[in-house]
Amino acid sequence: DAEITQSPRHKITETGRQVTLACHQTWNHNNMFWYRQDLGHGLRLIHYSYGVQDTNKGEVSDGYSVSRSNTEDLPLTLESAASSQTSVYFCASSGQANTEAFFGQGTRLTVV
Amino acid sequence: RKEVEQDPGPFNVPEGATVAFNCTYSNSASQSFFWYRQDCRKEPKLLMSVYSSGNEDGRFTAQLNRASQYISLLIRDSKLSDSATYLCVVNTGANNLFFGTGTRLTVIP
Numbered sequence: 001d002a003e004i005t006q007s008p009r010h011k012i013t014e015t016g017r018q019v020t021l022a023c024h025q026t027w028n029h030n031n032m033f034w035y036r037q038d039l040g041h042g043l044r045l046i047h048y049s050y051g052v053q054d055t056n057k058g059e060v061s062d063g064y065s066v067s068r069s070n071t072e073d074l075p076l077t078l079e080s081a082a083s084s085q086t087s088v089y090f091c092a093s094s095g096q097a098n099t100e101a102f103f104g105q106g107t108r109l110t111v112v
Numbered sequence: 113r114k115e116v117e118q119d120p121g122p123f124n125v126p127e128g129a130t131v132a133f134n135c136t137y138s139n140s141a142s143q144s145f146f147w148y149r150q151d152c153r154k155e156p157k158l159l160m161s162v163y164s165s166g167n168e169d170g171r172f173t174a175q176l177n178r179a180s181q182y183i184s185l186l187i188r189d190s191k192l193s194d195s196a197t198y199l200c201v202v203n204t205g206a207n208n209l210f211f212g213t214g215t216r217l218t219v220i221p
Contacts, residue, residue, distance in 0.1 A: 033209070042199070042213035043156070058208075090155055094209075100146055100201075101209055103155035 002027040006091050006104035013111055019078045021107050023091030031094040032074040033101060034058075034066060036087040043090065049074055081111045113138050116202050118212035126220050129190045133215045135200030136182045144203040145176055147185045149196045150214065156199055159185075190219045 004025040013019050023032065034046040045058030047066040055066050063085060065077045078085055088108050092101040118135045125131045137145075145162035160167065162174040162183050173186040183200055200212035 035211075040213065043211040045208065045210070048208065092209075099144070100158045100161065103157070105155050106153075 004091060004093055004102055004104045006089075006107050008107060009105065010108045011110070013081050013109070015081055015083060015111055017081050019081050019109070021076045021078075021089055021091075021109070023074050023076065023104055024072055025091075025093040025102075025104075026072065027093060027095065027102070028071055029093035029095045029102075030071070031101075032068070033092040033094075034064070034074065034076045035090045035092065036060065036085075037090060037106075038087050046076065046089075047074075078109075083111050085109065086111045114212075115139060115204065115210035116200055116212040118200050118215050120213055120215060122216040122218060124218045124220055125190055127190060127192060129219075130186065130188045131190060131217065132187075133185045133198055133200070133217075134182055135184070135212050135215075136180075137200075137202045137210075138181070139202070139204045140178075140181060141205050142181075142202045143205040145174075145183050146201040146203075146209075147172075147174055147183075148199040148201055148211075150199055151196050156211075159198070187217075190217075192219050192221060195219045 007022045030051045033048045035043040044060045049068040091104040094101040147159040148156040149159045150156040162176045166175045171188045175184045197214040199214045
């Protein structure tokens, strides 16, 4: 069955380190998204991509970057981790425009 | 102003009760609408899409009011297993999904 997977599921890192969170989907979806979820804020869009070589900034993109070198993967990089980036990160993908998105299981990141 | 606003709750209801959630959206050009369910520490999962004519799936009924820019979800005959956070989601047409902060429901035995 097609799916979307994130790795790692849990990560503890130190302030200032570069961290990359992986997201891989096997639906062949063009659209991929990264969200962070914090108490009181709900899900907020970090970056998104509509296809290979396409990346766009979302609502809370500062301190994050993504790259899309193939259809299946959209890795999220924290260039210099900060304590404010402690959060749960969800990757999602969708196919046609205006259709629902499917989510990975999430990555819980703690920056100490 | 947030793209999507929801009452965060919590809603605590007895088993068998009917409960309704509302959500408002700010972009009148929004094109598609969804309700997602999220269990504690899990990923959001699609509960149902919301169509202009309203739609029903078992005990769940979703309604869309474009004129007033709000979406509703009605749950009838609540079960313990309905306890979760319900997220209102709007696609603004740029193929981006905007999420409300979620409404937490607890169904009490």
